[in-house]
Amino acid sequence: MAADLNIPAVELKNLRHQWPGQAFTLEIPALQLATGQHLFVRGASGSGKTTLLNLLCGVLTLQQGEIWLQQQRLQPNKAAVRDRIRAREIGVVFQQLNLIPYLSVLDNVVLGQAFSGKAADEARARDLLTALQLPASLWQAPAAQLSVGQQQRVAIARALLGKPTLLIADEPTSALDADNRDAFMRVLLKEANDAGSTVIFVSHDQALARYFGFQLDMNRLQDGVTPVIAEALCC
Numbered sequence: 001m002a003a004d005l006n007i008p009a010v011e012l013k014n015l016r017h018q019w020p021g022q023a024f025t026l027e028i029p030a031l032q033l034a035t036g037q038h039l040f041v042r043g044a045s046g047s048g049k050t051t052l053l054n055l056l057c058g059v060l061t062l063q064q065g066e067i068w069l070q071q072q073r074l075q076p077n078k079a080a081v082r083d084r085i086r087a088r089e090i091g092v093v094f095q096q097l098n099l100i101p102y103l104s105v106l107d108n109v110v111l112g113q114a115f116s117g118k119a120a121d122e123a124r125a126r127d128l129l130t131a132l133q134l135p136a137s138l139w140q141a142p143a144a145q146l147s148v149g150q151q152q153r154v155a156i157a158r159a160l161l162g163k164p165t166l167l168i169a170d171e172p173t174s175a176l177d178a179d180n181r182d183a184f185m186r187v188l189l190k191e192a193n194d195a196g197s198t199v200i201f202v203s204h205d206q207a208l209a210r211y212f213g214f215q216l217d218m219n220r221l222q223d224g225v226t227p228v229i230a231e232a233l234c235c
């Protein structure tokens with residue numbers, strides 16, 4: 001769906017998640033990101049980063065609060081509608097890239113579109129792989145034959161193929177050295193910009209904060225500081 005620049009791309013309202021039997025509660029009263037904004041989420045182990053991402057991606061059922069993507073509400077009790085919105089509006093790059101090892105590079109990139117109800121856009125897949133400097137000679141190779149760095153580029157192409165409203169990245173650089181990490185960040189954010197995607201990027205690595213205009217410090221949530229919008233915590 002084409003982004004409407006006049007409305008928040010991503011909006012959380014009164015988000016609250018309580019794990020049974022745990023003292024930990026994730027509480028985010030309000031968070032808004034406009035189209036194309038890049039948010040860096042950092043925080044100590046156990047501060048709720050994965051819980052937040054899993055709520056956004058639908059791995060966890062929303063207990064309390066609202067999640068809006070491009071003014072579409074992800075209703076917890078309407079699973080089919082919610083899953084279709086997520087498939088169309090969210091792209092993900094996780095640390096474990098989740099490629100299917102025996103499928104070709106191209107098939108891995110277009111596979112996600114089968115779940116979103118869109119026709120597979122092979123032309124855009126080729127354009128993205130070219131932009132990501134993955135040689136055409138590798139496009140028919142099984143993903144398992146690629147280096148980790150090449151597989152990361154495939155994962156970026158897959159996540160951005162449908163020009164998602166929101167690109168979520170969870171520690172995708174943790175296995176990389178500093179040079180490769182910086183190259184990965186540049187390529188990820190450039191391609192996200194070209195796709196018009198808003199980015200939420202989770203990492204322990206504070207050195208990456210410089211790539212982002214906005215930051216959310218999960219430790220401050222635990223201290224009772226409530227960010228009204230991400231901008232309030234901008235570096």
Ligand SMILES: Nc1ncnc2c1ncn2[C@@H]1O[C@H](COP(=O)(O)OP(=O)(O)OP(=O)(O)O)[C@@H](O)[C@H]1O
Nearest residue numbers: 019020022024043044045046047048049050051052
């Ligand atoms: N499946 C679960 N069942 C019960 N409690 C959980 C579960 N998953 C997470 N928690 C609790 O929720 C809190 C936040 O965990 P979460 O995994 O979201 O933190 P995190 O910031 O992603 O940590 P890390 O950086 O170590 O991955 C922790 O106290 C954790 O024990």
